[in-house]
Amino acid sequence: MPRIISVIILILLAGCATHPTMTSKILEPGEISSGYTLSSENILPYLWWRKGISDKSSLGFRIGLPIYGTGLDYSRILYVKENKRDVLNLSWSLNPNYNMDATYYKFKTKMARSGFLKTRWWGIRGMYIPKGISGGTSTRMGLLYGRQANPRWGFEIGYYHDFSSIPITELFNFGWDPLDSKNKARYGDTPHVDPGSGFPSEFARLTGLSVMLFFTFDKQEKNSQSK
Numbered sequence: 001m002p003r004i005i006s007v008i009i010l011i012l013l014a015g016c017a018t019h020p021t022m023t024s025k026i027l028e029p030g031e032i033s034s035g036y037t038l039s040s041e042n043i044l045p046y047l048w049w050r051k052g053i054s055d056k057s058s059l060g061f062r063i064g065l066p067i068y069g070t071g072l073d074y075s076r077i078l079y080v081k082e083n084k085r086d087v088l089n090l091s092w093s094l095n096p097n098y099n100m101d102a103t104y105y106k107f108k109t110k111m112a113r114s115g116f117l118k119t120r121w122w123g124i125r126g127m128y129i130p131k132g133i134s135g136g137t138s139t140r141m142g143l144l145y146g147r148q149a150n151p152r153w154g155f156e157i158g159y160y161h162d163f164s165s166i167p168i169t170e171l172f173n174f175g176w177d178p179l180d181s182k183n184k185a186r187y188g189d190t191p192h193v194d195p196g197s198g199f200p201s202e203f204a205r206l207t208g209l210s211v212m213l214f215f216t217f218d219k220q221e222k223n224s225q226s227k
Contacts, residue, residue, distance in 0.1 A: 035216035041069075041210060096199075119148045
């Protein structure tokens with residue numbers, strides 16, 4: 001049992017990086033969507049708001065306690081055709097491994113019998129940590145997938161890899177050590193554990209893992225096409 005508790009605590013503290021929660025619908029100018037998100041990267045849930053500022057753009061704001069999850073982001077619709085759209089999102093987040101993201105999303109919607117517009121999406125994300133908890137810089141790239149099939153909640157999962165900190169072929173080799181004699185020359189300056197705190201650093205695998213479960217406060221509005 002103590003070992004299980006330790007693993008849970010490690011997962012809660014591991015990521016120390018944050019990403020925005022995307023709304024599944026296109027917001028009209030002045031329209032606001034809000035909710036809260038549970039994330040593997042944050043100790044506590046964070047609240048989020050997103051406001052439409054034009055027919056193609058929206059601004060997002062997040063606040064977490066004490067600082068985990070707090071941040072700003074901007075989204076711009078680049079392409080729309082029928083039930084598909086492409087969106088570019090730029091994000092800045094405040095946390096121990098404060099990070100900046102650039103994400104290209106591809107959304108696809110489908111009408112449910114209830115009238116709710118179900119949405120799924122995938123994306124390519126570039127993630128940059130200018131100065132992590134161990135003082136290093138991490139640049140990551142990866143993929144994400146999300147889905148909202150219910151008006152009240154949805155999820156998103158993703159992984160963003162730092163190719164300078166560990167070979168992608170060793171991703172699932174948990175015995176791999178950057179300080180091992182055969183790895184030290186190339187990866188010795190990218191410690192996966194912060195020497196000061198003992199927590200996973202900006203170079204750790206778990207820092208690139210993102211698992212989010214989000215809930216919305218929005219009122220459900222049935223689409224006229226479902227009538």
